[in-house]
Amino acid sequence: MKVGAQLRVNVALSEYGDALIYGMIDDYDYVSGLHLKHLLFAWHEDSYYGTELAVQTVRDVEAVVLPAEMVVPFFAAPVLLRHIDWDWGDEASLLLKLAPDLAGCTETGKFAPDLDAFRGGELQWTWDDDALEESARTAVAAGGADESFLRGLHAAFSAAVSRSHYGTEAAAADLRREYPALFARDPASAAGMDRQAWLVAIGWKADAAPFRPALQLLEPTDFPEEAEPEAGMPGSGDLSDGLAAGWSRGAALDGEPEWRLRLVLQDKRDESAVCPVRLTADGTVLGTWPDAWTPFVRERAGGWLERLRAALPPGRLRLAGDGGDALGAPLDDEAAWRFLNADSRRLLDAGWQVLLPAWWEEASRKRPRLRAKIRSGPGSRSGRSMFGLDAIIDFDWRVAIGDADLTEAEFMDLAARNARLVRFRGRWIALDPALLAQIRRAMAGVDKSQGLSFQDVLQLHLLGAGDEGPDGGENGEELAEQAARVRIEVELNEHLAKLIGQLGRQSEWPRLEAPAGLRAELRSYQQEGFSWLALLGRFGLGACLADDMGLGKTVQLIAYLLHRRESSEAADDLHPALIVCPTSVLGNWQKELARFAPSLAVSLHYGGKRLAGESFADEARRADVVLTSYATASLDQEMLADFPWGVVCLDEAQNIKNAQTKQSAAVRSFRARHRIALTGTPIENRLAELWSIYDFINPGYLGSSRAFQERFAGPIEKDRDERRTADLQRLVKPFMLRRKKKDPAIQLDLPEKNEMKTFVNLTAEQGVLYDQTVNDLLERMKTLEGIERKGAILAALTRLKQLCDHPSLLEKDFSLPEPDAADEAAVAALVARSSKLERLLEMVREVRDEGERCLIFTQYIGMGEMLRTVLSRELEEPVLYLNGSVSKTARDQMIERFQSQSLPPGEQPGVFVLSLKAGGVGLNLTAANHVFHFDRWWNPAVENQATDRAYRMGQTRDVQVHKFISIGTLEERIDEMLESKQQLSDNVISSSEGWITELSTDELRELFTLRREWVR
Structure with missing residues (x-):
């Protein structure tokens, strides 16, 4: 750019608030977009000094695109290069003039939701006109800026507010919680309101009126004996053109109860005080209220009729001028039910206050409940004491609707009336035909003459305990499921209540x-x-x-x-x-x-x-x-x-x-x-x-x-x-x-159990075989499907775990010379092929040197035999080995011999190798205080069972548990999973190795692949 040249900046705002900025030198030569953003945004940290801004070509002119949320902040306080002679186009100049005030509105919270945008189904923000300087207000007037510029300016301001105040998930969630009406996206909820009334209705602005308009439903016994209001009251209008008075008694409808709906003004300071009013066909309000309310009534009543019509379905609100019934005319049972269940909710969603009979909230919250009331008596139908889950017990049906408790006969009588709202024993009861049908079907599904089994009674009691219906936090799908069925509950007699209480509470056990x-x-x-x-x-x-x-x-x-x-x-x-x-x-x-x-x-x-x-x-x-x-x-x-x-x-x-x-x-x-x-x-x-x-x-x-x-x-x-x-x-x-050793109430005073992991490397031979196995599996995964794929994965899994123990397990050959022809070199070579075996031998030697005994668990029979052979030779003492093929007599002899404290040193075994399946349960081997898990099992509960052969009552020494893990292999990944795995017995959630067969090839590669840095 030539020295002394003038750079003119032009701005065009899109309807979404983005600014398209292009530059000209001396009004004839366009500046490239890249050059312009480097000059104009050289000190703009928000756009990372212009590097994050896009350049867009519009009609052969390159323009820099400034996102909507950055427009107001940037033009409110632009930091520009001083050696440039900046010149601003018309809209750019206007933007520079307006942006500081708009940024001030953003920072000070002088903004509000936009009513026009809400009616269009969007949430946008607009500034508070009173917060703008007079010159700024003049600038945004019709003559100061064209309509497209103003639309873009509103969008840019809205984007700036959203980013500044509601840009985080937490802030957006707070907005939804505080102003739920903003997200209703129902244009009808704003019908008949101007901007100020709407902001009050959604709670954005405080309502200065001393009252609120409300619709009140009166049950037949609520009608007050009052005269109709006369013309000439505040809010003048012609009585003959209006609705019938909300409190007039009217005539009965074919002998049915008379319900009535009326419009009232509710005092905010005393919500029990209401002033009934009536609404004319042209929207005028007539009635009596305190003089101080009159200005607010005249200001706000004009939109009430339109709001009511918009909130309710066509035909629900009919005026005298429409040729239909008036608002205050008697409602039959069906209309009153419809208002309680549906119309009142629509009005609430539209921002209306609705006053319903006091009993309705509880009646609508509680679903009808069907109970089997167990007859008095200590035993089953046969007259004997109850025995077993199959014992048959007699009962009577009871139906609870709201606070009313009905016998079977009373319920059937009410249901036969085919009414939705009935008065029973001085209280109103809501009868939903769908739920009544469900109750009838539930009754029919149980043959009362056959009674209930104790199993049925117990399950109904256990699953019904504490269940108060759909008001406890269920999701919508669960609520729908509950509404579609009626759950049978049980009411226990004294004898069964005592028995079931004993079953469930330890304190009540005899x-x-x-x-x-x-x-x-x-x-x-x-x-x-x-x-x-x-x-x-x-x-x-x-x-x-x-x-x-x-x-x-x-x-x-x-x-x-x-x-x-x-x-x-x-x-x-x-x-x-x-x-x-x-x-x-x-x-x-x-x-x-x-x-x-x-x-x-x-x-x-x-x-x-x-x-x-x-x-x-x-x-x-x-x-x-x-x-x-x-x-x-x-x-x-x-x-x-x-x-x-x-x-x-x-x-x-x-x-x-x-x-x-x-x-x-x-x-x-x-x-x-x-x-x-x-x-x-x-x-x-x-x-x-x-x-x-x-x-x-x-x-x-x-x-x-x-x-x-x-x-x-x-x-x-x-x-x-x-x-x-x-x-x-x-x-x-x-x-x-179920009690656990560590439960405070148990007080076993057991010694400590110290668990530790022993990490070992694979040998070079093991590493090569491991890689081959994984590569072969991944290659086969390209062609195998279904059961063959699962079988190949499980086979590879077993092979990899065996490899981590000793490569000879794959060869099925780990024989050694007989003791009288012992070949020390052969034993040493066998041990050297497995780092695990080397480390185990070292640790077992230490245990025996201390005069202590140990258990060694493995899941592979071949490995167990190898351990017995190697350890007996290296330690020069007898080593026991128990697996599933050992007879009962031999097992008993092994256990007795290992537990013995009286055998001479040369005959006393100090090492017991056990197959995990054969020796992991039911044995008492407290003579050992060291437990080695040579290979890991998938389930920690199984390993804990095996450990408990030594860590149990009778153990007087601390138990040391050593878990061997081949580092960098599948074993290490299994260990990581076991660390985070929740036992199924604690919270009935778990999994087993079957899930591995469902993994994708990439996931298998991640799980199985050897990390070579750990191969020695």
Whole structure:
């Protein structure tokens, strides 16, 4: 640009407020857009000194585009280069003149919503004219600027206000909350109002009027005995042209109740004081009010009629001049109902005050409720004490509508009137025909002559507790669902209220003394546990004792079995108890029963020489307790199902978590007066496992498997539905007792459990094989689909986890020379192929040097055998190894030998390797105070179960838990997930490794790919 040249700046505002700025030198040569923005915005920080501004070509002229929200702030205080001789075009000069005042309006809050924009369905802001200087007001007058410029200026100002005051989500949310009427986007809500009236109506400006106009609905008993107002009152008009007086009594409509609607002026200082008025066909208001109100009435009444017509559907508001009924004419039942339900809401949305009968708010908030009122009496229909969930109970129907409580006959009588509003016992009742039909259908769906089962009563009570209808925060979809159905509730009699109260509240459990035959001192929580079992057993209700591992579920059950025998009036006729458990803990049950309850006769039904037929039946009748394994129960299902058991108890009940297995089906078929499940992990991965246990203890209580999946499992596991979660917790709670070691009330005084992670690198060999496995999988993902794709992913997952343990697991060859021909080089080479094995060997040596013992868990049988072989050679001492193929006798001998404190040093094992599935539950191995998890399991609950073999009652030393993780691999990612994973048993939400098969190829690459920097 030549020295001394003059740069003329021209501005054109778009209808959206953006400024198109172009420059000319000496009025003949256009400046390029790039050059102009570098000159004009050199000191403009908001646009990052012009670099963020776009350049647009308009009719071969390059213009700089200044966004609408920057226009007013920039021209209000432009910072310009001083060596340029700036000249401003007409609209640019006007903008420079107006912008400072407009910016002042923005900064001081002198702005308001724009009524014209609102009527067009938009939210825009306009300035307060009084805040502008007189010269500025003159400039924006019709002669000072053309119409298109003013539209653009309004848009730019609105954009500046939005950015400055409502540019954040929080500020925008505050605006919505404080002025909801701004977002109604209903032009009819502004009908008949000028700008000032509209700003008052939406709450933007304070209303100085001492009254507010309102529509009041009068029920038939509310009509005051007053004379009609005369002409000549304030707000003059011809009476003959007006509406009928709002308080005139009128004639009855065919004997129906007379409801009336009237227009009133409500005193703001005393809302109980109202002045009835009437509205003429031309919008004039007649009536009596305080003299001080007259100016406000004359100022504002002109738009009331138009606003009413705009707010209500055509035909709802008919004036005498329209040839229809007047506003104050009697309303029939249908019209009054329509006003209460629909028209009043429209008026409220349009900013009107609506005065309805006092009872309506509560009546409209509370849905009709259908209750089954249980008849008085302690037992079931048969007259016996109630026993089991199938016990039948008699009831009567009750219907609650608002505050009225109706018998079945009274409800049917009211419903037969086919009226929407009826007066009953001195109060008005709203009868919604749709809901009445729902109540009738709900009644018809239950055969009253057949009664209700105790299961029905219990579920209705649990799911109905605290449910007051659709006023508690449900979303719109849930409200619609509730409105479309009527929920049956239950009203308990005194006996059932006491029983169900005992089920739900620990403080109300009858506290029983320990049985005389029990050779153990029960802790307080154990006494509560066996008392709870006895309470449920008394009524034939199944129980799930789900205390943490190590809290003594075994002794609580034994105490209950002793109590059952000692408290029976006919002990000789008492049916025996059947305990089904994993093979690995049969010996433990024999020892515990003999230790704690030597008076109980125990029979073991297990092994090839077990009894059958009548011989078995005779033996079982002589026994108090029969012990068997899950596998044997499945083999002998028919014989065991034919025998009448008093109690069937499943120990480690998670063994039936898959309801489709043969052993799960077998134990369900056993007949028993009382069913009990013992488990430390009622849920490991999926809610279906909880259903399986509950379907054993209380068959049918949670519905069919398919119904449970649709009602609870799907919504909770996939959608994390909080309402369904709460419902399921309420249903489950009465039949599950779960205490944890760390609960303050338990007071176990256990030693500390210290968990630590041991991170190890992969060897070079492991790294190469790991990469190959991942690359092969990703290549196969390009062609595989469906079940083949899932199978390939799971196979690769297993291969990768085995690789992290030891590469030889893939070769299926990890044999070593016999001890008498030991090859130290071969052992060293085997160990060197796995960093995990190297580190484990070092740590176990330290443990043994300290004279302490340890447990080592692995999920792979081959790895367990390798660990036994390597450790026994390197430590030169016996190492035990327990897996699923070990016989019961051998298991018992291993456990006894490991726990022994009297074996000589050369014979005493100090290391016990266990398969996670075979040794992770039911064993007491407190001689160890170190636990090693050589490879990680997907579920932390399973790992915790395994750890609890050592960390349980009887442990006197701190327990050190070591979790091995191959860094940079899938194992590390699994560990990260386990850290954040919520256990399903705590909040019934979880997942298992099945989700991996649903990942995309890119997600699999992210999950599996090895981070090479961690390979040694």
